[in-house]
Amino acid sequence: MGKNNMLSSMTRGLRVGVALFLLAAASTATAERMTANAFQSALDAVKNYAITEGEHPYTEELEAIDAAVIASQGDNSLRNAHADALAKFLASEDTGVDAKWFAARQLQRIAGPGQVETIAPLLTKPDMSDIAIYALQDIPGSEATGALISALDDTAGAVKVGLINALGARRDPAALPVLMDAAPRLSAVDAEVYAEVDRAIIYAALNAIMSIGGADADRFLSDHIAGIRQDPQRRTALDTYFRPYITAWLAVAQSLDSTTEQRNVIARYTGYEQLRMPVHFQTAMLFDIVRNLPNFPDVVLQFFQNPSMPEQSALSLLWYLEDPDALRQIAVGIDELPYAVRGIAVEAIAERGIAEAVPGAVSMAASPDADMRRRALAALGFIGGVDEVPLLLNTASAPNPTFAQAASQSLIRMQADGVNDAIIAHMQSGGAGVRVAGIEVLVARQAEDASDVFWAGTEDTNAQVRAAALRALAARAEADTAARIARFAVQATDTETRDAATSAMIDAARRTGTQGEVAQVVLETLDEATNEEGLYTVAIATLGRLDHPSALPALVEAARSSSVPVQLAAIRALSDWQTTEPLELLMDIADKHDDTSIRTLATRNAVAMVGRLPEDDVDAKLTAYKQILAMGIAPSEVRRVLAGVAQLSSQDALALAQSFLDDDELRADAEFAVARIRASMASPTASLNTDDAHLVLDGNADTRWTTGQLQHPGQWFQLSFSEPTALAGIVLDSAGSASDYPRAYSIYISDDGESWGEPIATGTGSEGVTRIEFEGVTTNAIRIEQTGTADANFWSIHTLEVISHE
């Protein structure tokens, strides 16, 4: 298959990366120091290093040099000797360009002031300047700065820009004077006249000044900004030529220490509107003001309340603020903020725990603006107290699901004292909706003092409240809760409450492991309800759901009752029994009962129960299915049997399924069964995790095969059949890992499992289930190749089905 080469190349990168990592790890782990002479010899050996097509040369030699550099740490003399050798190697005209870059990389890590003199002459050479800067830029001390400064006068254009960039990266204030000389203030006329390359130098210098920062840089830039304002052409921050000045001026403010000196930021930014700053520049200005005026929250409030302030800036500032006093001021005056930001503001302030926002939030919680209202309701979850409980509880029971959910979540979140009591108190005066919402919130809050409330709720006049209370009791079930609910259920007078109580009782019993106690209560009810068919039937159904062994005798007896409803209830109850003990009874009823509906129900449940016989007892299952088929059941029931046979993996099962292929009414079901049985007897393999491949055929949707790697082309899954198999498609179910569906696929078939030819189908997968159909083929093997990519998902298959083409 041609795909092998693609697969090979696709994984080559990964293999190379891993191999190189291991090699590097091994190299560093076993690195030995080289003497100075040995190091020099090693460099001499690679002076002609050049990256060309074909094999990469000198890899081992270069790695050894790299390792020796690392190994020299701790020995300053040796390290300096290596740095010297590298610097000379870099400067030598005999050294090739790629070798020079290699040396520059090493020097970036270890070069010191002693190597500056060797490297410096290279700074002014256009073809070497980049490399020299790489080697020199991080050398500490004044020598390196001096070398860069000295080189400026002898360079121009792009080379000069590179040197200026390096000075900026070094952040050495000693470079400021020469950088300031390189960044004159551009007048409107100059901006038009200056060549692009000269403007590039000016902008590089501005950037470098900005990087160095500090008070001198700030003064320089402030003078420039003042000059821009006075420009008769009234240039602004929107102008491309002048924007770098504004950018630098705003940014350098970050470098100024506002803690030791009160900066007059008001004066700095007065008249800023003349510069026509974009919104984000205004935000930067605001941040600087606030940073320098932390004790003047009312100034901050002025900005918020000013209608000219861009909303984006105001909101950014709101999240930026940390001073509680400032936030309190804003909270108190929140009604005076621009309308569009109030909702966001109250939510932002509330999240910081500012209680002064409560009145504003309460007011906005009644707003006709849906977004504002929702945010206000959410805000109360952070700062609300008992006084806000009625509002929230009323909203939690309101018809609008968005507001109801917001209010409910806030009630669940509230940490103030007395919230549970306030909820309980308001429930007593509220309507049914409020009582239901209150019960649900108390459950979510895991309120420890609410059991009495829940029990009282079971006596409520409203059926929905009673149901909610019963659910709550089940959710918070204690040891005796289930039995207590059971007695309540028995005494319930309306069907709705009895059903709710039954569900709650079963839920509680399962949570607390008290199914036996509850079953006993229900059995006692049976004794008392002998003459009440309706109650008896419900009790039988309940025993079935409880699924406790103590109930089995009663269910068996009920299955032979003279009352049809009771029999039906018992048979249904036995259908999901935890063991297959009732199977014989069900089959007997299915075979002999006079009533058709009962026979049908018993048949269906018997078929289902056969499917739950031990997985490896295929013969027992097959025997049972054959017995059922021999009862002369209706075609609809035969289909159920065939569905059960389809889960088996044996030649006898295959033969049984095939025996129905000639029956027009049952052909489709038989084909499905045949296909599935054939698939189950296939041998699954995969490109990854092949040991788990069989899990796609185990009939268990919870198990899966997975690549365990992010999806990428070349991954495949294959079924090999024991004999030629007619197929018309396959179904891949990734539902348990729904997003792990194959992003794209190609389908191949093969007679020998080695030659695959061209794909017979291609396509893209679907979330959950991917159904792939193609023109019928007969094949010994089928391969699904994943051809897509996914940035965050494996490829997983929980269940694989084949579509037969018999």
Next chain:
Amino acid sequence: MKQPSSSTGHPSRRTFLKHGMVAAAAAVAAPTILPSSARGANERIAVGFIGMGKMARGHLNTFMRNPQVQVIAINDVETVRLEQAKKEADDFYASRSGAGSYDGCEIIRDYRDLCARADIDGVIISTPNHWHALQAVEAAKQGKDIYLEKPLARTIGECQAVRRAVELYGTVLQVGSQQRSDRAFRFACEMVRNGRIGEVKEVFVNVGGPPVECYLPAEPVPEGLDWDFWLGPAPWRPYHSDIAPGVDYGGWPNWRSYRDYAGGMMTDFGTHHFDIAQWGLGMDHTGPIEVEVPGSGRERLTYTYANGVKMYHGGAKDGFAVEFVGTEGRVRVNRGQRLETDPDEVKEIPLRPEEERLYTSDNHQQNWLDCMRTRRPTICTAEIGTRTATVAHIGNIAYWLNRSLKWDPAAEHFVDDEEANRLISRPMRAPWRLEV
């Protein structure tokens, strides 16, 4: 207008306050200069894409299907990628609008021109790591909000530069560590932070290894690829397809393995899983104080936090990415909603009102879009991204130098270690520079 009371009583400050208020009022009393850009709930957000590789195509698929978003520009250094992406976007919008054709997605060759477009609100940056800082800073300078793929940047210094830029301009930036918007990871961290497993002692993080030097030969540059622009600030070397494979290559490109462009799997996946570890430990604004290499009495690379917690590179139970070990239990979590606890019932108990709830986001991209409207910090800010990436980067530096290192998370540099500190940043090839 209501006059708020001063919060201070000092006479000189009150005087200054009065002056300051007048000046401030004068400063802000000018008529509206530019329209507000806080978007209404119904306004569509215009975005541009910087980088149209594999990761970006996934984001394109997501964002263009979001009714709140309009993709209007794309950028890459490779021609065919651009053409394919433009076609995909144009075809989608044509189909959605019912029009016969659509030509509203512009191809832009230089990301700086894309960032300069006034009609773009936000950019999605999915380029190789060595480009992240330059492009993010440029976008911030131009007032664009940013969705930036992880790791935040190639080096610690570059991360810090991005952080400075977004803090300067109030940029809404989301780092693509999308596990923070996954319920299982969030709940795992909430359980840890609420003491469900007692006091945390150890964390195991399963990710791959550090980067390596690139020793590949040269190959002809494919037609349509601007190789010099692809290299950008990285040192010059000839092209090789393993670094930047062609358009037909379906796998993940291998530039992430090479030190000049990225941080290996330590950053590629580490910034997912170390991020969760930091989140669970409550270390989003700090980091370890020491990193020890294997062999120094340690089986694995070991981070130590100031509170004594140890974090190990590797060693989590099979199939799990992050494993927290406490005095009373363990929490293990991985993608695909795989969450396990010892004892098992720990994860069955929902959060109580008094317990800490972490920032909730159920969709990472949507969280960014929502925050663009409200200006709220995203779930994974530049600060968080810097701290997470730093964990991976200091680990890489320790591996590189093959020795243990001490780190000062407050000052954000190595303690008394000039050699290690020189690896916090890397020089940039001219004319590229970080402009913050």
